[in-house]
Every structure is written in C-alpha cells, then in structure tokens.
Amino acid sequence: MSGVLEGVDRRTKMVGQNRLELLLFHLGDKQLFAINVFKVQEVIPCPPLKRLPNSHPIIRGISHIRGHTVSVIDLARSMGRRGPESTARAFVIVTAFNRSVQGFLVSSVDRIVNLNWDSIRPPPKGADTESYLTAVTNVDNVLVEIIDVEKILEMVTGPAAPVTPELFRPAEGQDDHAPPKRIRRVLVADDSSVARKQMVRALAQIDIDCIVTRDGREALNKLIEMAGAGDLHEQIAMVISDIEMPDMDGYTLVSEIRKNPALADMYVLLHSSLSGEFNDAMVKRAGANKFIPKFDPNDLAGAVMTRIRGEV
Template structure:
C-alpha cells in the first residue's frame, strides 16, 4: 500500500473546488464502497490482532500501530453482513473520525479516484432509516456506496448529546437572539439528530437539510421573503456532503449579496486536517470538530 495516499497538503488543494478523493474498497462480495481520503491516515495489511475482554461484537480486536493502540472494526459485521474471516489476507484502513482514530477491517483496497461532489448523490429514496449510506455514486459503470461511518461509530459507542446546565442557562440569557432559527446542513442522520437535540436543549429552533445544495436553495428561498438575518441567526454545516460540500456552500453564501453576512460554523468529522488558515480560506467564521455538545453550544453562544 506504499504510496496509495497523497500528503494532506496536496489534498487540501481540493478545498473550495467542490471535489473530493475517494478511496475505494470492498468488504465481502462485489459491492464497492468509498471513504473520503481526507479521513484516511494509513492503509496497511491487517496486523496481528489482540482480543479484548467484553468487547463489542463488531470490534475484531486491537492492534498496536506506530505506538498507538487502535480498535479494529469489522464494518461488514457492523452493518449486519457477514464478518470478515480471513484477517491475514485483509486490510485495515486507519481513519480519524470525530476526534478518534480507529481501523476499519476490509477485504480489499483498490485505488483512489478524484471526483466532483456534484457526482455524489444522496441515497435513493426508499432505502429506509436502517441503511448505512450517506451517498452513492457511479464509477466504471458500478454503484459505489459511501458509508455513514458516523452512524456505525455511534451504534458502537453512542455520543453524549446533553449540554451542561450552566451553558443552557447562559444561552437562555440571550433569549432574544435565539428567537431566530439556525439552518443545519449535514448528510449523516446521526449527526443531524445530535445537532438538533443539542440546539433544542438550548431552546433554539433549527431548520435541517441533508446537503449543501438543499441548504443553499433554502437560504435563497428565505432571502426572497426579506433580510436573511431577520430570519436566521446562523448556518451550521458539515463539510462532506453529496451534490455540494460545505466549502462550496460557504463560498456561495459569501458571494451572495443577500446571504454574505450570515455567520457560518463548519462542524465536521474531518478533525485532523484543519487549521486557522484553512478556515479563513473557505470563508467560514468558525470550525469545530464533531461531536461535543458543549463545544457546539459554546460556538453558537459566541456567535450571538
């Protein structure tokens, strides 16, 4: 797998171009899956795994990789499929999501493809709430599923979504400012639920959409009814979303005379590749890594 990953600095050149790179892999069978290369730290042959007592059934074991003990998750089993049995011929994708590093056990890893987010589409209607897709695309005439990793991780280890009471009290002192809703854009059903519950605990109404394109359409619709700041207090957006990513959404907002003054918080699981310069480059006001309810509440409070 040497050389399969480009450097983070090279990948950040995609920022603002509505593009991404997908690492393609397979589990048990012919179906291809994809994961954003931004979230991948390393790909390696599955190392020797050590069992953990009383571990979650979908955790195949733990491995010591470059001095760090990392849980190895059998994605196929986590999604209700057949477990990956032959670990000695399998691969591990080491990734960083929501401030944690974990390994995903997969049968094979293929290649990286550079794509436009416009070619990444929401899951087909009718797939149901139990599916593990955030998006789909077509590569080489085959359907590729982009997994809702946040949902998988939340089922293994649910995240706390309650805000500390003192923060709730502090935000309630800003009651007049919180009368206006917040627009939330995120393609993960788990993330939408987490954010919505956090905001509602602060007494803040939210308008929730599944991607940047829907968010921009909603903003333009609201702007036709009058000044946008009279109708919304801010936008909280994921970065990775089908059809239009959070970077492009931010750029579109900043380039619109009717929308440009909106406060924008990027809220993303891409926690390992961001810095102040990158946030300024895309034109957002703030960036917070998923998911910590108190940090989200603090960022919202600071924007009022």
Template sequence: MTKILDSVDQRTKLVGENRLELLMFRLNSRQIFAINVFKVKEVITRPPMNKMPGSHPSLCGIINYRGKSVPVIDMRAAIRMPAKAEDPAGGNVIITEYNRTVQGFLIGSVINIVNTSWSDIMPPPSTAGRKHFLTAITHYEHEGRQEIVEIVDVEKVLADIISYDVEISEEVLEDEVTPLLRGKKVLIVDDSSTARNQIRETLQQVGLQVIERQDGLQALKLLQSWADEGKTVTDEILMMFTDAEMPEMDGYRLTAEVRNDPRMSNLFICLNTSLSGSFNQAMVEKVGCDRFISKFQPDLLVQTAQERMRQLIKLD
C-alpha cells in the same frame, strides 16, 4: 497503498473546489464501498489483534498502531452485511480519524483512490429506508463496466458502537445570553442523519428550533428562496451549522456561495465536521466561515450559538 496516501495533505486544494477523493474497497464481496481520503491516515495489512472480552460484536480487537492502542471495527459486520468467510490473505485495515478519535476499519481488498466531484455524489434512494449505513452513492468504471459505489456513513457506524453524550455542561450556559436563544432558529446542514440528530438534540436543550437540510445545495436553495421573497436571511435564522462533506455541494462551496451573495453574506456560519487536521483552519479562512468545530462537542455547539447571540446584542 501507504505511498499513495503520503500526499493526502497536498490534496487539500481539492477542498473548496467541490471535489473530493474516495478510497474504494471491497468487503470480501462484489460491492464497492468508499470513504473520503481526508479521513484516512493510512492503510495497512491486517496486523495481529487482541480481542477484548465483552466488547461490541463489531469490534475485531485492538492493535498497536505507531505505539498507540487503536480499536479495529469489522466494517462488514458494522454495516450489517451477512457474515462471510474471512479473506484468506487477512484483509487490510484502514486507519481513520473521525470526531477527534483514531480507529481502524477491517476491510477486504483496496481498489483505488479516485478524484471526483461532489456533484457526482448522490444521496441514497429514498426506498433504501432508514436503517442503511450509507451517506451517498456514486458510479465508477471498473474493469470495463459501470459499478455503483456505496459511500459509508462512518459517523452512523461509530454512533452505533460508541454512545455519544449530548448533555450540555451547566458551566457553559450563560445567564444573560442563553435565555435569549429560546425560540431562535438555526439551520443545520449534514448528509448524516446521525449527525443531524446529535446536533438537533443538543441545541434543543437551550430552546433553539432546528431547520434541517441534507446537503449544501438544498441549504443554498432554501436561503436563496428567502432572499428572493424579500426576507432578511439573518431574521429567519440565527446562524448555520454545516458539515464539510456532502453530496451535490460541500460545506466549503456552500459557504463561498453564501459569502458571494450580498443578500446573505453576513450570515454567521460554523463549519462542524468530523474531518480532522490543520488544513481545516486554513480552509475556514479561505472560504469565510466564522467558526470551525470538530464533531461531536455539544458544549462547543452551544457556546458558538451563544457567541453569535452576544454579537447580535452588541449590534443592537
């Protein structure tokens, strides 16, 4: 499996083409789960673990990964699946990088890596309620039958284990600019309800009003509706924060669509994503984002909004 993942960096060409690759696996169950390959550093056979007394119930322990101590989370327990006997083979650990941190997820067997389109990724049904740990679902033909693949909301899993602080540092607030943000609207686009909550709670501290959409297509339709009504998009919102990975349309394609529409091409766009790696800066330049912020950094969110406001003051 490691050999399959060695070429992850070469797959960055998929980004911006509204495509992604999913690493699919099981949790000692019939269901198939998946996460985006871009967030995977490596898949390893379950190594020895050191249990930490008093740690979160979903934390299996700590492993030595390439000379560093890395926490390993039991994915099955983290997404509230009923307890089950451990895989006699010991299972595997997916080493991932989210929000500038490295962690492992204990899983069962790895099935495959599949190249697919974001247009084939669908939000979970509304009847699933609010307590599920999925960002999306898709379908995959496996062993002669169509299977539903459940894509895990890893940000929600991590937020359930790690407490994220949304407080803004006093030193980042600017006396001349921050008060001007009050009452301004921003559009945040993210398929993770956890991520939207974090961004909203951060920006509301400086008086910004938040409009939310769950994927790039929803956001694009909103922007287009304003333009079709003869409204100036930049009068409606100060800027847009968008995730990269989303069902229907990813943040890169959303940005490209906005830049290609002269009615909204000057909208300030910040890519705010848990994806890590140097490829992000190259993709920001390719599709035309104004800024890139890796999640979750409250101070940088506010500083970016202030930067946009400073630009407008100079234009006036």
C-alpha cells in the same frame, strides 16, 4: 499498499473546489464501497488483533498501531454482512475523525478516485442499504456506496453525551435575551443522519430551533428562498454546515453564500469530523466565520450561544 495514500497532503489543495477523493474498497464481494480520503490516515495489512472480553460485537479486536491502541471495527459485520473469517489477507483503514482514531477492517482496497461533489448523490430512499450509507456515486459505470462511518462509530460509542445547560445560563444579574434581529433558530446542513440528530438534540437542550437540510445545495436553495421572503437575519441567527456533503460541499456553500448579496453577511460555522488544524486554514480561505470539529455537544452549544448573544 503502503504507498496508496502518498500525496494526501497535496490532494488537500482540492478542497474549496467542490471536489473530493474517495478510497475504494471491498468487503468480501464485488460491491465497491468508499470513504473520503481526508478521514484516512493510512492503509495497512491487518496486524495481529487482540479480542477484548465483552467488547462490542462489531469490534474485531484492538492493535497497537504507530504507538497507539486502536480498535478495529469489522465494517462488514456493522452492516449486517458476513465479515472475513480470517484477517490474514485483510486490510485495516486507519481513520481519524470525530476526535478519535479507529481502524476499519476490509477485505481488500481498490484505488483512490478523484470526483466532483456534484456527482455524489444521497442513497435512494427506502433502500435496504440506506441505513449505513451517506451517499452513492458511479465510478466507471460501477455503483459505489459511500459509508456513513460516523453512524457506524456511534454503534460502538453510543450517542453523544447531552449538553450541560448550566454552562450556558447567564450569570446572576444578567439576562439571556438575544440582541435585536437575532433569534434562537439556526439552519443546519449535514448529510449524515446521525450528525443531524446529534445537532438537533444538542441545540434543543438550550432552546435553539433547527431548520435541517441534507447537503449544501439544499441549504443554499433554502437560504435563497428565505431571503426572498424577508430579512434573513429575522429568520435565522446562523448557518451550521458540514464540509463533506454530496452535490455541494461545505466550502462551496460558504463561497456561494458570500457571492450572494442577500446572503453575504450571514454568519457561517463549519462543523466537521475532519482535521481541525487543516480546516482552520481552509475556513479562512472559504470565508467562513468559525470551525469546530465534531462532536462535542458543549462545544457546539457554546459556539451557537456566543453568536446568539451577539458576542461575535
């Protein structure tokens, strides 16, 4: 398994082509689950784990991995399933997202598959598994459930801290009025229910309204609809988009915005749990205006207020 992620750097070249790679794995039965390869640092046999008193029940333990102390989350337990009794034959998927490193305990790892984002679909509404899934797809006629690892991480860390409004109040003698044709409303595109709630909650604290969409395709259609109704800049100040989304990813959304004359000059902020260093280069290629990593509410609020005030 040590070679399962060899060539990940080469695979990042797919980004911007509306493609992704998924790491497929099992949690004790035949059902296949998946996580985006770009969140994965490595896959290792489960090392010895030390259980900490009073830790969250889905944390199986901590381990020292490549010089770092990493919490290992039992994915099966986090979804109400039965985790492996023994970790002797289990694996840990070491991930980096949302500005942290954590491991996910799985029973076995299957393979990596290369797919189009348009083959990825939201989970069926009302399904028992919807609460922990961000999307579903089919691989070789087998259903694959893509886990909302951001939501599972929030189970451990708790909700994000609130915005500090004092940081965004105008200095004495200055006002906070938006320039002409700049309003306090943004369009948000994100497939994670946790991320959407985080953004709406954070921006509400600085009096910013959100139009919320669940993926790039829905966001693009909404933008086209709004542009058809009048000047888009009189309706929203900017677009905030995730990168990993079913049907149409964030990079493709930006590309489609730039191709459409009615949308082309819209300010777009990419907001993702993926690596900031990697995405800075991709942002320039895709034509976005800015990238910030998830999720610091003050970073998000600051980026939005900078745009609202006409400073960028």
